[in-house]
Amino acid sequence: MGNRSSIISPRLLPTIHQNPYAYTGGRWLNRDELERTSRYIQFDFSALCDRAVHACPGAHRVVKHEKREGGFNRVFLLTMDNSACVVARLSTPIAGPPRLTTNSEVATMTYLQSKVSLPIPKVLDWSDDSSNPVGAEYIIQEHVKGVQLHQLWPTMNSEQHMLCTKALSLAMKKMAALDFPAYGSLYFSDAPIDTRAKIPLEQGFCIGPHCSPIFWNRNPGETELYGGPSPDCGPWRGLESYCRGLIETGFSRLPKEEAIFDELPHQGSIRDHIYLLNTSQEMMQRLVEDKRVQDAAAPTLLHPDFHMRNIFMSPEDPTIITGLIDWQSTSVEPAFIYANETPDFAALPEESSGVSSHCEERDRKDASICYQTYDVCMKGLVPKLRPARLLDPTFFRLFHYCHTTWRDSAPAVRQELIELSARWNELGLQGLCPYSPSDEEVKSHATDYEDFETVQKLKAWLKSSLHTNSDGWVPNDVWGAAKDAHRAAYDEWMQTARESEAQGDGLTVEKANKMWPFDAR
Known part of the structure; x- marks a missing residue:
């Protein structure tokens, strides 16, 4: 790491508490080490400040810097010796595919600024090539005035x-008034994408692959769990091909080995998820034939x-x-x-x-x-x-959940399939529904869905009582208290399970332990 003090005051060089490379904005009650290490960024902080100085005419050095953390970005508020202030942003490895994530964000902001009058911050400098002197992709933009x-x-x-x-x-x-020829993400025309994956938009812009981390399996731990990206990340010219992309993504998120993923009792086997994805594909193929769905898919x-x-x-x-x-x-x-x-x-x-x-x-x-x-x-x-x-939201829920069946567990998407099947005629859908669950399947699902809902209620209870989010994130200053409160909540839950098991009510200690959503206990 270079420390070129010519562009940043020596007294302002990062301390261990301001570590620009590591995530230091909080801790997680679940998979804490994985969550933090997934957000580590290797780069040259002084080189980033150098680029920021060059983006501010009349500035010579950074005299003040403030680090801010986001779930997918590292942000630095940099103040110059001429009082100019800019924001430097770097994407973490879990934000999305390298190069495409940055190129798409800058292209989207630039395209919107050319089309609509919205207060979008101006990009002053950027790079989607980590071989640059900073050593990482970055965006330097105006500091937005006002208050959140x-x-x-x-x-x-x-x-x-x-x-x-x-x-x-x-x-x-x-924003919604703008028209596009396909589904996907916006990029500059010269983005580092295969020409076959570019659909021209206007001069200088194109529609390319969807750069959400979901399509690229980039969330914490997913690279090891699933492997590579979805084989179909887009772009998609029509709704049918968009649906195929969702299903292919769902398949790409199934783990390669069954035995090591025996965690939640209701998770469902890999075979279960293959069946659910194939069934979802049949259902969506019928849905996209409905003119009401087509009219709602611009x-x-x-x-x-x-x-x-x-x-x-x-x-x-x-x-x-x-x-x-x-x-x-x-x-x-x-x-x-x-x-x-x-x-x-x-x-x-x-x-x-x-x-x-x-x-x-x-x-x-x-x-x-x-x-x-x-x-x-x-x-x-x-x-x-x-x-x-x-329209009734039941028409569209499969499109929201089918590609994340493994993450959300089998009952989540099966519930949507069962509800859609039960309401097929009521919703005015034509022909026979391609999915007709047996009584045994519905009965088995009811038990699994009850477990699924129990886990969701546990998460909601913990979010409320521990003031955390669904991943268990808490600020550093309450980490100790949150761990203690979490331990007390876990002990209370396990005592409930012991009493239930003793009475033969179905909830065993082993099952209750697996259902607990956080691991910091």
Whole structure:
């Protein structure tokens, strides 16, 4: 690692607590070492600062740096000796395929800036070739002005919430109005992709392979578990080929050896998953023949994570958008993939289990207004999304889950197949349903699905009580307390299992231990 002090003040060189290469933003209650090592980036921090200085006319050195961590990126807020401030971002190895992830993100931002008036930060310098002097792919972009919406939201009144929701819905309208010839990810025309995997868009741009880590098996531990990427990452000119890509991806995510993956009782064998994937393919082939599904499948590009933490607003007027960040893994999808997702700023509140206070009632009413505003905008102002939002979501759930059957376990996708089969005629689908489960299969599934739901409830309980996410991530400053609380929760769960086993109720200690979602105990 070079330390060229000419471009960064010696007193600001990274300390062990600011380690730019390792993930230091928190710990995980599950697979902690794997999660952290999967986010290690080997690069030259001084060379990155050098590129940032060159991107700021009149600057000579970095005088202040602040490291920020994301699940898929390492971010540095760099301040120069002329007060200029830029953001330098590096993708972690789990963010997606090398070169394609960076090229696609920059191309997407550049394309959108040329087409719509949205406050997308300007890219000042970038490289998708890790053989550059920095030693890693990077993007250097403008520092967005304003305040993240999640910080402003609690201080805003009901009218501001509604107007903010409307403004953000109109931003989505602008994105969704753009037309594309295929499904996949955007790239520059000279991206390092086989020519056969490029579909021309406009001068300088093309549609290429989908760069989501799901299609490339890039999440922590997946390289060892599954091997290489899906044999079909796109691009796809039509809905039928898109569906084949999902199924091929599902097959690519099945482990190669059965014996070493006996963890969850309801996981299902590799043979079970092969059967589910083949059945899903038959069902989707019939679904894509339905004109209602075809009408809801227009190639559509929207921000992949359109939530408060990626939205910056003016502190003087929180209804004015000042920045939209984190365009990584943006893709062109069938409209129905986006249609029924609701951003957190428009989400309905959870139902209260008891008597509500005046403030809770007010917050629920406020959230309901935001949801209605968002729903009206999506149905009335975004023609591509309207057909899907008006259809029963049962039409589309298989498209969301079929390619992740192994990760989510067999009951998750089998439940969708059984429900679709049961409602086939009710939904107005033509002909005989290609899947008709036997009574024995339905009965066996009911037991497995109960176990699946138990695990989901455990995760939800732990997320709430330990203030973590579904992966068990917690900030460093509460790591010790979270481990202790987690251990107490585990002990309580196992005591419940011991009592159940003693009474012959079906939940054994061995089964309960396997069902526990985190391992830091």
